[in-house]
Amino acid sequence: MQKKDAFDLHLFLPYLLNQAAEASSLKFQRAYKDRYGILRTEWRVLFHLGIYGRMNAKEIGLRARIHKTKISRAVQKLEQRRFLTRDTDTTDRRLEWLTLTPQGRAAYDDLRALAQSYDSELSAALGPGEAAALRQALQKLADMAE
Amino acid sequence: MQKKDAFDLHLFLPYLLNQAAEASSLKFQRAYKDRYGILRTEWRVLFHLGIYGRMNAKEIGLRARIHKTKISRAVQKLEQRRFLTRDTDTTDRRLEWLTLTPQGRAAYDDLRALAQSYDSELSAALGPGEAAALRQALQKLADMAE
DNA sequence: TATTGTTATACTCTATAACTATA
DNA sequence: TATAGTTATAGAGTATAACAATA
Structure with a gap:
């Protein structure tokens, strides 16, 4: 029997969301880590390039709501693993265009399946x-925090 | 227009769950951090004691699915902040019973509201x-990962 | 001056092994 | 031997300020 002011922690949305997110991420997390040795931000960047094709860091950040510093590091890792190449834009040399290599695309195809x-x-x-x-x-809920 | 094998990352449940969990946690996270300087595991332990009364670390771990090492550290922090007291069980001296202090209960009441x-x-x-x-x-989803 | 991307740094969160003291 | 709880350590995730290069 519960008191009038009872609070059920297990129905509290932020708590419940975290539990569900953690539980549901575990299996997939092990897959991309074990198969390709990549981390969360890295597979997200990989997927964006796999889905949308050539992009720059800014665009990925906007679509995925990832901060530019995280993207910068993820791109470095993906480049080291030969999953993408970087090409400086010819007219605005601050921009770098990112493209998956065949290896990067193969990893994406596998992980997407x-x-x-x-x-x-x-x-x-x-x-x-x-x-x-x-x-x-x-x-x-995800859009509320814009 | 999408290809046959198109994959919408923003509908992928583990991804979507993470985005929603992060977005919905932010506001509450700032509250417990700014008001009481505590972290995630600490408010979870605080809430368990607030809701269920006196418990030991093992019981909290089972109910909240938190590993004992995390609980151990959270309890230390909450004790330092005078939010709880520890009492060794008289018959089994491996057990420690945790109880909220009036300050701890006040913090719980505030955060619960x-x-x-x-x-x-x-x-x-x-x-x-x-x-x-x-x-x-x-x-x-949370229960699937048991 | 503003923008793209990088580096440095600190903090938060998680996972695991090894340990203690008790039973 | 098994259990309750602790400590040590490393890895993963997040946040922010300061910076270089370019526009």
């Missing part, structure tokens, strides 16, 4: 309607 | 039905 099947697995566990509703609610 | 109003705010932004469905889906 994995992400897709893992996402399907999670969606199936939730049920299709529930999964769609979940995505919508999460996007609302 | 804040958490409640923040949670209401988030729920209202989502709509009541959607918020309930969200909580249910998140609990399913």
